[in-house]
Amino acid sequence: MKLVGVSGSLIGEKTAIAVNEVLKRAKDLEPRLEIELVDMKDYEVEFVVGKPLEAYNEDTQTVIKKITEADLFVIGTPIYQASITGALKNLFDHLPTNVFESKVVGTVTTAGSEKHFLVADNQLKPILSFFKAITPTNVFVHSSDFDSNNVIVAEEVNTRIDTLAKELIHLHTKLKL
Template identity: 40%
Template sequence: MKILLVDGTVLGRKTGAILEQVQKYIAQFDSSLELEILTFADYQHEIVDGRPFEQYNEGLQEMVKKIESADGYIFATPIFQGSIPGVLKNAFDFLHPKALRYKPVSIVANGGTYQHHLVVENQLKPILDYFRCLVTPNYVYTHSSHFDADNNITDQNVQERLQELARVFVKYCEMSKILPKETIDQH
């Protein structure tokens, strides 16, 4: 199974640092999974505006196809101004409505206040529910105080929750294998 660990921002390093740790934990639970970190900062983003998909830049087309063809996801997002970044929502707007159906998804997020964890519940989970993803019940929200100056996760509780997230995600990967997937017309 191809698993994308999606760093859903073009700013900062904390979401990438979280994904690197989750990647290690997933590999410990199932070394057969093909893991790849997809970093939004590596792409030139364009706003979805209704034009034919082929008219967007090649890198963006590649990114969308990579997301749609994966078998599971860890979505990582910072929380800015009480919301997910526009670049992440824009990426979801490119996806075919059936592209993520019955695929396992876990969520990690980070923010500057402890209250921002509610963004995962109120914004990100409804989007993923629309796509009918198999969203794991446990997500991990981190606060800037959980990192050192080099963006290493220093909080032991966060490490334990990330490890548990990875364990549950691997179980959801197993479950998703037996669910029928629909083929979609590519863009």
């Protein structure tokens, strides 16, 4: 069973840190779980222009392969201008429409404004619904929930991360019975 986390940010590290926390806590709950973080800033994913996947660069093909081979997911994005990142949207445009079908996909959003806490419900979950994903709890992490070393210190956020990790494992297990 493989859990892939995607950090849809091209700069900074808070989103990747938050997604990775979910991955680690899920692994603590299910030691047989294989986890991997796909941090978009580490890859040169080309813009979608309508070519077959094989015509895109190696990084694009690698990221798509990692996602298509996974069993469950955590998708994370910072919120810019009240929306998900362009890098994440571009990644979604590369994916086959059945990639998340009947698979559990948790979401993590990070932002500097509390006003952005509903972006996951209003933008990210409808996209995942198009892909036929099963979407449990979203974890919203405000910039102030991190300390100066970028460690998540807000107790409420850590509780939500634990809850998401539990939901991912529980729902995936139930779907596989």
